[in-house]
Amino acid sequence: MNILELRNIKKYYATQKAVDDISFAIPQGSIFGLLGPNGAGKTTLLRMITGIFYPDSGNIFFEGKKFEPVKDIPFIGYMPEERGLYKKMKIGEQALYLAMLKGMDRHEAMKKIKDWFVKFEMQSWWNKKVDDLSKGMSQKLQFVITVLHEPKLLILDEPFSGLDPVNSNLIKDEIYKLSQKGATIIFSTHRMEQVEEICDRIVLVNKGKKILDGSVKQIKFDCKENIFKVGFNELPKPFENNVFEIVNSKDTFLTVKINERYTPADVLEQFLINKSSIISFNEILPSLNDIFIKKVEDTKLARQFEEV
């Protein structure tokens, strides 16, 4: 079942089409990557999913029913890219206030906050103010505040920015745990290696339009360019052929791109005819980073102001 489904969502601002007819679905329990360059319309999309903005047209469905912000918001946790906390308010009180705004009762919120503070070793922070925290510390606090009410749908906009590797891992582990418990997670980021590591599915948007949609594996497969890496005992001498082109040669490896209508077996055959001493033969799938750059470059990178 899909926890969230967007159908033909449009949101136009005065000078640009921030989101222009985007549809996609997010299966329950998946870790979903929402990718796109700066200004692609990601934040606007997320703000519509969190009920901050209303779409100009199109529908959002939450757990199969039409999305009603007032009713559904308690099941959503949103950590915006621009982190925000009251600087002068005590951390404990602040966490309690924000949890209660999400609809938790005082007693329950208090208990949850204490559990999380223990888990993240933040107990001594209770009476401190956000002003006293480092960037990484306030990031951890922000994460705790976002997940306190155990949302079914967790939306994280660049969750690891400003975190050191240790704290990054800490939060990454928590995200996995939440996912195992059944939460659906939407990631919005430009850090492709994280997406590759964490996400099951992705959607790539640019200039308000959806460019790619699917599982990471499928997308990589769809975008592969028939490139193989061949390892030798000794690099063979170059020879003429129609089957492949050498893209790169390094140490005792050749990277080759197979021409259309030929198969990997044809490549091997060519080398074997040449009596080359092959020791390995692997397909190189494109990284998401390559796919991202290639797809985005196809469209004009910078947004232009336009009449709507």
Place this chain on the structure above:
Amino acid sequence: MHKIWLVIKREYFTRVRNKTFILSTILLPLFFIGFIVASAYFSIKSIDKQKIAVEDNNGIFKTSFQSDKVITYEFPANVNADNFKERGYSAFLYIPEHFNSPNDSVSLIANKQLGVDAEQKVKDQINTAIRNKAFLENNINKKVLDSINNIDEDELYKFSTVIKQGDKTQQSNSGLSSAIGFGSGILIYMTLFIYGAAVMRGVMEEKMNRIAEVIISSVKPFQLMAGKIIGIAAVGLTQLLIWMILIVGLSSVASSFISHDMLQHAQNMSPAMGQAGANSAAANFMNAKNTFLEAAPWSLIIPCFLFYFIGGYLFYAALFAAVGSVVNEDPQEAQSLMLPITMPIILSFVIMTTAAGKPDAPISVWGSMIPLSSPIVMMARIPSGSVPAWQIAVSMISLVAGFILTTMLAAKIYRTGILLYGKKVTFKEMGKWLFRKS
């Protein structure tokens, strides 16, 4: 509703627990009372006791001059303009034998200024003596003269102005009512700025800390704005209440420190100065409690004050919130965006200065009906007791309608502005937001 209540509680308690709030709430009345007590004290302290030697060549003044607590008159022999200081006098008064021509001059010789006040008293004594002498010379019986002189006007009759409107009549004291009107007008003027700016700063803080987006994913923008406005209104009322209690409490303590006698002094001194000096203010303030404040229509003033205090605040607070929501990091920007809000407030203050003195002038009447200026101007008129009920009703209804309208308009700007970063917003754009559907 539950969520608005949470926002109200947060806004209220974070402010009330703040050190600046506690300090300003307690220190301001202390400062106010302290100022009055100090000025009363110093004005009494500064009364110099004078001993004046009089050379009375025709002998009529000796019987007539009356010493009082401040000035003592003595008629010693062998004291002249050269040696009065050595003999322990502060001044020497020379009175010639005859008073036939303006050339006969009475001279008061002193080696430092006696003060306008003391000079006036000496002159009064001389005038009275001369007048008495003239009465006696014209066969007016001494007994009759004394009885005429001893008439105390306050015991003969009481002066009062009565306002009559249809069947209703009302005691009036125009000096007092204009003072109360002016005072409440200023108080509302100040609170509009103080609490209005507090709302604006609160909104700016939320926008700049980027917490607005976190909160708006849990509550509606309107709930957040309304919660903030109501929370700060509660802070304002708390502060007002504490001030009232402290001022009433402290002033009764202060007045018991200053004896009635000393007050009498301060009051006697001040009319002679010909101006409302600090000491007269002090004396009036202390006296006010017992005498004329009772005449003011308090049962009308207090509820109206609360209404216009809250109504005026609500009318402007939403506008201040809207300005706060469109401001980016630059405080300069806030200044220029605030201008359209501060102008009408300042204008109302100007109208109010007229309205306090002339509550029925056309500008006062109009100013007290239009919600932009009514909170300040109407409060200046009400203490006079001459405002017809229908005018109060129209003014109140239009203020309520006004703040509902400003809140609705401001909410539209606020909703967009609070999430918009890094862009300078023009009035034209805000205008577009107003007419856009959600």
